[in-house]
Amino acid sequence: MIPEIGHFSLILALAMAMVQAVVPLIGAAKGNENWMRMARPVAQGQFLFVATAFACLTYAFITSDFSVLYVAEHSNTELPLQYRVGAVWGGHEGSMLLWVLMLTGWTMAVSVLSRKLADDLIARVIGVLGLVSTGFLFFILLTSNPFIRLMPAALEGRDLNPLLQDPGLVFHPPMLYMGYVGFSVAFAFAIAALLGGRLDAAWARWSRPWTLVAWMFLTMGIAMGSIWAYYELGWGGWWFWDPVENASFMPWLAGTALIHSLAVTEKRGSFKNWTVLLAIIAFSLSLLGTFLVRSGVLTSVHAFATDPTRGVFILILLVIVTGGSMALYAWRAPKVGLGGRFALVSRESFLLANNVLLLVAAATVLLGTLYPLIIDALGMGKISVGPPYFSVVFVPVMTPLVFLMGVGAMARWKEASLPDLAVRLRWAFAVALISAVIVPFLMGEWYPLVSMGLLLSFWVFATIFVGVRRRVRRNQEIGRPGFSGMTRSYVGMQLAHAGVGAFIVGVTLVNGYQVEKDVRMNVGDTTEVAGYTFRFDGVAQTKGPNYTATQGYIQVIKDGADLMVLHPQKRNYNVQTMPMTEAAIDTGLTRDLYASLGEPVSGGAWSVRIYYKPFIDWIWGGCFIMALGGGLAMSDRRYRLASRRKAEKPSGATHAAGALATEGGRA
Amino acid sequence: MRRFLFVLIAAWAVCGTVAVAKEAAPMIRDPEIAGRMAHLTQKLRCLVCQGQSVADSGSDFSNDIRREVEKLMEEGKSDQEVIGFLVQRYGDFILFEPPVKSTTAPLWIGPFVLMALGGAVLVIVLAKRAKRPVEELSPEQVAAAERLLNDLEKEGKDS
Numbered sequence: 074m075i076p077e078i079g080h081f082s083l084i085l086a087l088a089m090a091m092v093q094a095v096v097p098l099i100g101a102a103k104g105n106e107n108w109m110r111m112a113r114p115v116a117q118g119q120f121l122f123v124a125t126a127f128a129c130l131t132y133a134f135i136t137s138d139f140s141v142l143y144v145a146e147h148s149n150t151e152l153p154l155q156y157r158v159g160a161v162w163g164g165h166e167g168s169m170l171l172w173v174l175m176l177t178g179w180t181m182a183v184s185v186l187s188r189k190l191a192d193d194l195i196a197r198v199i200g201v202l203g204l205v206s207t208g209f210l211f212f213i214l215l216t217s218n219p220f221i222r223l224m225p226a227a228l229e230g231r232d233l234n235p236l237l238q239d240p241g242l243v244f245h246p247p248m249l250y251m252g253y254v255g256f257s258v259a260f261a262f263a264i265a266a267l268l269g270g271r272l273d274a275a276w277a278r279w280s281r282p283w284t285l286v287a288w289m290f291l292t293m294g295i296a297m298g299s300i301w302a303y304y305e306l307g308w309g310g311w312w313f314w315d316p317v318e319n320a321s322f323m324p325w326l327a328g329t330a331l332i333h334s335l336a337v338t339e340k341r342g343s344f345k346n347w348t349v350l351l352a353i354i355a356f357s358l359s360l361l362g363t364f365l366v367r368s369g370v371l372t373s374v375h376a377f378a379t380d381p382t383r384g385v386f387i388l389i390l391l392v393i394v395t396g397g398s399m400a401l402y403a404w405r406a407p408k409v410g411l412g413g414r415f416a417l418v419s420r421e422s423f424l425l426a427n428n429v430l431l432l433v434a435a436a437t438v439l440l441g442t443l444y445p446l447i448i449d450a451l452g453m454g455k456i457s458v459g460p461p462y463f464s465v466v467f468v469p470v471m472t473p474l475v476f477l478m479g480v481g482a483m484a485r486w487k488e489a490s491l492p493d494l495a496v497r498l499r500w501a502f503a504v505a506l507i508s509a510v511i512v513p514f515l516m517g518e519w520y521p522l523v524s525m526g527l528l529l530s531f532w533v534f535a536t537i538f539v540g541v542r543r544r545v546r547r548n549q550e551i552g553r554p555g556f557s558g559m560t561r562s563y564v565g566m567q568l569a570h571a572g573v574g575a576f577i578v579g580v581t582l583v584n585g586y587q588v589e590k591d592v593r594m595n596v597g598d599t600t601e602v603a604g605y606t607f608r609f610d611g612v613a614q615t616k617g618p619n620y621t622a623t624q625g626y627i628q629v630i631k632d633g634a635d636l637m638v639l640h641p642q643k644r645n646y647n648v649q650t651m652p653m654t655e656a657a658i659d660t661g662l663t664r665d666l667y668a669s670l671g672e673p674v675s676g677g678a679w680s681v682r683i684y685y686k687p688f689i690d691w692i693w694g695g696c697f698i699m700a701l702g703g704g705l706a707m708s709d710r711r712y713r714l715a716s717r718r719k720a721e722k723p724s725g726a727t728h729a730a731g732a733l734a735t736e737g738g739r740a
Numbered sequence: 741m742r743r744f745l746f747v748l749i750a751a752w753a754v755c756g757t758v759a760v761a762k763e764a765a766p767m768i769r770d771p772e773i774a775g776r777m778a779h780l781t782q783k784l785r786c787l788v789c790q791g792q793s794v795a796d797s798g799s800d801f802s803n804d805i806r807r808e809v810e811k812l813m814e815e816g817k818s819d820q821e822v823i824g825f826l827v828q829r830y831g832d833f834i835l836f837e838p839p840v841k842s843t844t845a846p847l848w849i850g851p852f853v854l855m856a857l858g859g860a861v862l863v864i865v866l867a868k869r870a871k872r873p874v875e876e877l878s879p880e881q882v883a884a885a886e887r888l889l890n891d892l893e894k895e896g897k898d899s
Contacts (some may be wrong), residue, residue, distance in 0.1 A: 112757060128785070139810070181889065255878050304797075306792065308792075308795070308796050308797070309796070310792065310793070310796040310800065313790075313791045313792055313793075313796070314791070315790060315791025315792075316791070317790070317791070318791070327794075357749070414869070415865050415869065415870075417867065417870045418868055422866050425862060425865070425866065426862055429858040429859070429861070430855075430858070432858065433851070433854045433855050433858045436851075436854050437850070437851040437854065438848075440847060440850045440854075444844075444846070444847045444850075445838075448843060448844075448860050453843050454832060454843060455831055455832065456832045456833060456835070456838040456843075456844060457785045457832070457833050457834070457835060457838065458761025458836070458838055458847065459783075459784070459785060459791070459793065459837065460793070460836060461783050461836050461837035462836065462837050462838060465837075466851040466852075467847075469851075469852075469855070470851070567877045589778065590766070591766065591767040591768065591774075592764040592765060592767060593764060593765045593766070593767055594764040595762075595764070597762075598762055598763070598764035599763060599764060600763065601760075601763075602762040609764070654798050669798070671767075672803070673800065680767055681764070721828040
């Protein structure tokens with residue numbers, strides 16, 4: 074019964090999505106206010122029904138209702154509760170439902186938080202979101218329905234893939250999808266502006282906080298996925314340049330370009346066309362990522378060719394959304410009003426350079442991800458494109474980007490003077506250069522690549538310091554407290570940039586000074602890694618809720634004192650009988666100790682892998698600092714002010730409208 | 741039972757420490773081969789995993805490949821010969837760094853072409869903009885701007 078309610082809710086949600094897609098858009102085109110006002114209630118209704126469907130599926134998982142095919146395929150009675158909830162999005166159908174839940178959730182948020190927007194603009198925004206939602210609800214109902222019954226019901230479920238039985242599953246996908254799908258709002262604002270022909274600073278101001286929130290979630294989602302991969306997937310790798318990862322990284326790159334370009338459009342009125350195009354690109358890349366991950370095209374081009382229903386459906390959606398919006402763009406993008414003038418050397422120019430580099434980076438990832446598929450589809454052989462390729466092509470793009478980050482944040486709008494910038498930044502550069510040369514010696518050994526990476530990160534830190542100090546001085550000169558007048562938006566920017574610096578420190582040091590030991594350990598054997606002694610104290614059997622495990626005991630000793638015991642496990646899950654390696658990690662600000670059990674070798678000995686990973690947590694710390702910066706910038710006073718002013722001022726008008734509506738209802 | 745087992749093992753461990761405490765032997769005896777392998781296996785794809793390298797994976801496939809590579813290196817094969825052997829058996833697919841040849845040329849040249857193009861477009865756009873004459877505001881626009889500024893000021897005082 075409950076699954077049928079879910080199924081039916083989904084159908085109702087589709088009906089509402091269609092209304093949401095059609096009525097407000099026509100209303101906005103014809104200037105019919107009643108039709109426009111349909112937008113909000115319909116969007117909220119749609120969210121309600123999608124949420125109901127989602128709740129029904131969750132209920133089916135919690136109660137282990139194996140008469141639902143999707144539940145039987147992805148759950149098991151032994152599965153702990155938190156993973157039964159996570160398993161809702163552990164497979165294709167459920168993750169698409171999560172996608173739509175996020176989309177309608179964002180639409181709901183827009184409908185509630187945008188009271189100040191003009192009726193026609195909000196009608197168009199919600200209408201466009203309705204169009205997207207219609208496409209995806211059709212997709213779910215026609216090709217990926219999670220509520221299909223299994224008759225007769227299975228006695229026991231096939232269980233969730235052990236790889237996914239991890240807290241990472243509970244947090245990572247919702248976070249990632251929040252970001253991924255969140256770019257739909259920026260996209261909808263862009264399309265609405267094109268349709269309405271009003272592409273102004275106000276439009277940029279409205280889309281900016283939405284884009285920032287989406288970007289913030291995407292940043293955290295990607296970082297969480299990376300952490301998950303680090304401790305669960307393999308032996309301490311944190312980014313594999315896997316197509317699934319690239320699928321989330323491409324929208325991130327485009328989204329990063331977008332938030333920078335929006336800054337120019339809001340502050341200076343320039344780059345309007347470009348910003349709109351970026352919003353379209355960012356969302357198209359999100360859709361492309363969904364296509365890559367969900368169509369099965371990655372596992373095998375040929376498997377895709379034999380069962381193409383789902384893939385072709387998303388591909389058609391992708392073509393309609395991207396093609397349609399590009400056509401609209403070509404038709405409606407403003408030909409006049411290029412915004413404020415700016416000189417060759419100005420903050421605008423630096424931000425444009427940032428955009429170009431980020432897009433080149435995104436295009437590079439796209440090329441590396443799609444090329445093997447194309448080659449395979451054309452029958453020209455099977456190749457892999459992996460980390461060695463990306464480090465060769467990515468570093469040359471990222472290096473100038475990070476360098477310009479320091480300069481751009483310092484440059485004035487409109488016109489900056491190069492000699493002036495050089496004077497202001499020469500100390501920053503000197504300090505960065507000297508520390509970058511010295512620090513590798515302190516770490517033990519000097520490598521050119523480490524020095525180079527450190528130069529970039531110290532450059533970032535030093536330029537932030539110079540920038541902030543300059544503001545403080547200027548304040549003091551006019552007798553104000555040093556930190557006054559620093560908006561959250563400014564602090565957020567500096568913080569996000571510092572996050573990039575921390576990220577580079579992590580990547581550089583872990584690549585340069587990671588120590589790996591692959592040893593054969595008998596009970597009592599010791600091995601020394603980077604000043605830590607690891608003693609193997611044997612293994613014991615232990616039991617989890619739905620697995621049995623062999624657990625190793627590894628005593629870590631530093632300077633003769635016992636530091637801790639690491640417990641790496643080799644698990645065997647009862648249902649899918651797949652051996653899983655659970656690494657034991659001791660996390661620290663300056664280093665991780667990582668131990669992982671290999672195979673038993675002769676005579677009670679085990680092969681054991683031990684890593685010393687210096688500064689690896691800076692990688693994710695950097696990402697979370699970036700996200701925090703985004704969050705701060707989003708909460709800037711001027712966005713809140715704008716919405717509060719709206720909430721206060723036209724309350725009379727809202728009442729009047731409400732009264733009108735009730736009267737209309739009576740009539 | 742579990743606890744008992746653990747105590748047993750711990751006791752055994754303590755005795756073991758006294759009796760045979762020794763430096764653990766590396767899995768790969770020859771340090772030179774270990775170093776070469778660490779480098780080489782980073783570039784090999786684990787064919788049964790999702791996007792992991794042989795070096796990063798604990799799958800049976802990767803274990804086999806590592807053993808195979810170690811054997812070949814012990815036989816005195818160079819890195820190139822080992823790669824050649826693996827490519828012959830598994831195809832280019834096993835290499836994470838695709839070989840540079842006619843079918844992969846766009847892949848290797850592409851990013852640099854993109855970057856050059858991006859740079860060129862950037863320079864052209866910026867140069868064009870810098871030359872653009874300043875847009876003069878009409879008197880109405882100036883008046884409108886002043887009105888807005890005044891409004892803002894008033895609101896600032898209100899709040």
